[in-house]
Amino acid sequence: MNTFFRSTFKSLFIALLLSLPVSTLLAGEGMWIPLLLSALNESEMKAMGMKMSADDIYNVNKGSLKDAIVHFSGFCTGEVISNQGLLLTNHHCGYGTIQSHSTLENNYLKDGFWAKSKAEEIPSPGLYAKFIVRIEDVTDKVFDGVRDKMTTTEIDSIQKVNIRSLQSEIETTAYQDTEIRSFFEGNQYFLFVTETYTDIRYVGSPPESIGKFGSDTDNWVWPRHTGDFALFRIYAGPDNKPAPYAEENIPYTPKHFLPVSLDGIEEGDFTLVFGFPGTTQQYLPSFAVQQIVDIIDPARIAVRDISLDIMKRYMVADEAIKLAYSSKYATISNYWKKWIGEIQGLKKANAVRMKEKQEEEFTALISKNKKLKAKYENLLPELKVLYRDLDIVAKNRTILGEVLGGRNTEVFRLASYADRLYRAYSQHGAEGQPYLETKDATKERLEGFFKDYSAEVDAELFSAMMVHLVNHLDSEYLPDGIPKARDEHTLHQWASALFEQSSLSDKDSFLQAIEKGGDAYAEWIQSDSLYQLYLSLRGVYNDKLAVYNRALYEKIDPLQTAYVTALMEAYPDRRFWPDANGTLRVSYGLVEPFSPKDGLMYKTQTYLDGVMEKYIPGDYEFDVHPKLIELYENGDFGPYGEDGKMPVCFIASNHSTGGNSGSPAIDASGNLIGLNFDRVWEGTMSDLYYDRSICRNIMVDARYILFVIDKFGGAGNLIEEMKLVHPKS
Ligand code: ARG
Ligand code: GLU
Numbered sequence: 001m002n003t004f005f006r007s008t009f010k011s012l013f014i015a016l017l018l019s020l021p022v023s024t025l026l027a028g029e030g031m032w033i034p035l036l037l038s039a040l041n042e043s044e045m046k047a048m049g050m051k052m053s054a055d056d057i058y059n060v061n062k063g064s065l066k067d068a069i070v071h072f073s074g075f076c077t078g079e080v081i082s083n084q085g086l087l088l089t090n091h092h093c094g095y096g097t098i099q100s101h102s103t104l105e106n107n108y109l110k111d112g113f114w115a116k117s118k119a120e121e122i123p124s125p126g127l128y129a130k131f132i133v134r135i136e137d138v139t140d141k142v143f144d145g146v147r148d149k150m151t152t153t154e155i156d157s158i159q160k161v162n163i164r165s166l167q168s169e170i171e172t173t174a175y176q177d178t179e180i181r182s183f184f185e186g187n188q189y190f191l192f193v194t195e196t197y198t199d200i201r202y203v204g205s206p207p208e209s210i211g212k213f214g215s216d217t218d219n220w221v222w223p224r225h226t227g228d229f230a231l232f233r234i235y236a237g238p239d240n241k242p243a244p245y246a247e248e249n250i251p252y253t254p255k256h257f258l259p260v261s262l263d264g265i266e267e268g269d270f271t272l273v274f275g276f277p278g279t280t281q282q283y284l285p286s287f288a289v290q291q292i293v294d295i296i297d298p299a300r301i302a303v304r305d306i307s308l309d310i311m312k313r314y315m316v317a318d319e320a321i322k323l324a325y326s327s328k329y330a331t332i333s334n335y336w337k338k339w340i341g342e343i344q345g346l347k348k349a350n351a352v353r354m355k356e357k358q359e360e361e362f363t364a365l366i367s368k369n370k371k372l373k374a375k376y377e378n379l380l381p382e383l384k385v386l387y388r389d390l391d392i393v394a395k396n397r398t399i400l401g402e403v404l405g406g407r408n409t410e411v412f413r414l415a416s417y418a419d420r421l422y423r424a425y426s427q428h429g430a431e432g433q434p435y436l437e438t439k440d441a442t443k444e445r446l447e448g449f450f451k452d453y454s455a456e457v458d459a460e461l462f463s464a465m466m467v468h469l470v471n472h473l474d475s476e477y478l479p480d481g482i483p484k485a486r487d488e489h490t491l492h493q494w495a496s497a498l499f500e501q502s503s504l505s506d507k508d509s510f511l512q513a514i515e516k517g518g519d520a521y522a523e524w525i526q527s528d529s530l531y532q533l534y535l536s537l538r539g540v541y542n543d544k545l546a547v548y549n550r551a552l553y554e555k556i557d558p559l560q561t562a563y564v565t566a567l568m569e570a571y572p573d574r575r576f577w578p579d580a581n582g583t584l585r586v587s588y589g590l591v592e593p594f595s596p597k598d599g600l601m602y603k604t605q606t607y608l609d610g611v612m613e614k615y616i617p618g619d620y621e622f623d624v625h626p627k628l629i630e631l632y633e634n635g636d637f638g639p640y641g642e643d644g645k646m647p648v649c650f651i652a653s654n655h656s657t658g659g660n661s662g663s664p665a666i667d668a669s670g671n672l673i674g675l676n677f678d679r680v681w682e683g684t685m686s687d688l689y690y691d692r693s694i695c696r697n698i699m700v701d702a703r704y705i706l707f708v709i710d711k712f713g714g715a716g717n718l719i720e721e722m723k724l725v726h727p728k729s
Pocket of ligand 2: 076656657658659660661677678679
């Protein structure tokens with residue numbers, strides 16, 4: 001960021017707060033900072049049906065909604081739903097933990113688990129729940145001493161010093177941490193005081209056939225019928241403060257917890273999603289979005305098309321491979337599917353053209369204002385040239401990054417483990433502590449790795465990836481070791497032979513080499529040609545592609561920052577929201593249907609009837625548990641059903657992204673009505689361009705969660721500690 005752009009920012013921002021048009025119902029777009037709701041959003045939220053005040057959502061002096069929300073282990077969101085620290089999040093957020101507690105005899109993934117008393121709750125090291133104690137705008141302090149015309153490097157170093165001294169000055173107690181984060185591409189800075197609890201215990205989850213119903217086929221898809229939830233509990237020391245795990249720790253008493261509504265939703269209802277969205281890029285110019293649509297997304301998809309195809313073929317044919325690869329497959333396919341939806345959505349919404357129009361309008365507007373024109377006239381044209389310069393590198397870097405990343409052919413992951421150990425040895429010697437530690441860590445890694453690995457599958461993946469590189473990388477990025485012949489047969493032969501002679505994919509050889517250690521290990525790894533190929537490919541990636549990429553982004557970043565500033569100056573009456581950056585945000589929208597394509601309308605609610613419609617006995621994605629069938633057939637829904645039907649999922653126009661998984665959906669008065677876990681496929685482009693006509697988030701209905709816990713799981717003990725309410729009657 002540049003002071004040049006920054007000088008007017010503060011006053012502008014204040015002008016913005018005062019000049020908000022109350023009547024424009026923007027509903028949907030935006031992930032807002034809780035601290036600024038009263039200034040920016042409250043009136044609109046009320047006009048949309050909210051009955052709370054901004055103060056009920058975020059307040060540092062009394063319990064407010066924010067005190068029930070946690071960052072769950074850094075990758076998801078969770079919320080407290082009882083006065084005993086009961087924590088709700090998604091099944092897919094707890095998946096790794098549930099898997100780690102599962103054995104063949106006690107398979108909690110397959111059969112589910114419900115702790116019938118606190119003594120049965122399972123300690124889960126590695127998990128944490130981070131609360132936000134307070135948020136402060138520290139922009140002025142971070143910019144203290146920054147002057148016009150300083151270089152980006154000068155500004156960076158001043159800001160680093162300011163941030164460090166701010167962090168040391170800020171008053172916190174022993175168990176609190178502080179974080180200072182940049183917003184609006186470095187135009188604004190906020191400080192977060194946090195408290196992190198690390199004694200988290202696993203309380204319960206439904207079987208996968210409910211928690212992951214529909215699996216990859218239904219992932220990102222509406223209509224949806226997944227009960228994607230799991231329960232944990234936060235434990236605290238005797239003073240209710242964070243404490244390391246100890247058996248005698250006590251359930252955490254929250255400042256606030258969310259009551260659960262039994263009244264459900266109907267079309268037009270106000271909904272709010274509160275959580276920790278990861279990344280969005282709303283302020284990319286049209287040509288950067290074009291690059292994603294034309295180059296980056298297709299390059300990623302093409303690599304994954306190949307690996308998913310190969311894995312699927314083996315998984316279908318072999319039960320053991322299916323088990324070993326299903327989680328890896330799900331990870332690769334999750335974003336593969338998202339990117340396909342993203343391209344389609346961007347095209348359908350005409351996003352590039354819409355952005356071009358906005359840019360034309362912006363250019364016309366600033367050309368009428370001498371000051372703005374002088375400052376910003378060259379901004380977009382310069383950015384455009386830089387993005388064009390990036391095109392080729394972006395393509396090659398994306399392809400090589402996907403292939404080297406260790407997902408689409410795993411032998412490169414093995415090569416990276418081997419390399420780390422080799423470097424520890426060559427730097428620290430056979431007796432060096434770092435080498436000895438890396439040695440132990442590598443052995444442990446390999447044990448885990450080879451548990452779910454088939455060299456046969458990987459050999460085919462490797463071969464296919466090599467053919468792909470030769471056919472799609474520009475020749476200057478192909479290292480010498482790779483034959484340049486495009487004839488597939490020759491390439492396959494070469495790749496298979498290379499894989500065959502390498503001992504990286506052979507667990508015993510690898511472990512033996514590590515055991516021998518020292519020079520013998522060095523010799524073993526150095527003589528492996530596949531390892532050498534890995535090094536040359538990585539060399540191309542780091543020395544050619546990453547260096548060039550970084551050099552371009554050093555120019556793009558400040559301009560991108562300036563573009564956000566320029567937009568704010570050009571449109572002083574418009575309300576802006578900062579891109580998601582993993583900090584606490586509020587999104588709000590309405591329960592509303594949408595049309596994914598001509599002639600088709602998607603309703604807002606699904607029911608258990610839909611689970612039965614999708615039921616395929618014995619299928620790994622669509623099997624239904626006999627007990628659920630029985631409850632369905634008897635219409636035994638307890639107080640959770642609605643007119644003889646059992647609601648399962650619903651959609652609304654809340655703007656959400658990765659990291660919002662596990663976020664609560666909250667009604668007009670602050671009660672839990674659902675649990676966010678996905679978006680509709682047609683609208684996954686909302687990370688780049690939000691369009692309310694096709695963007696919806698997907699939530700599990702809170703009533704389905706209660707029904708599954710109570711009627712299916714028989715865990716009435718958990719229902720009892722919640723506060724069930726009827727806000728509508
Ligand atoms: N699409 C959801 C989210 O990004 C759910 C992912 C987990 N489920 C799955 N089938 N892979 O992350
Ligand atoms: N499933 C996503 C997550 O894990 C949330 C869905 C989305 O990207 O909106 O955070």
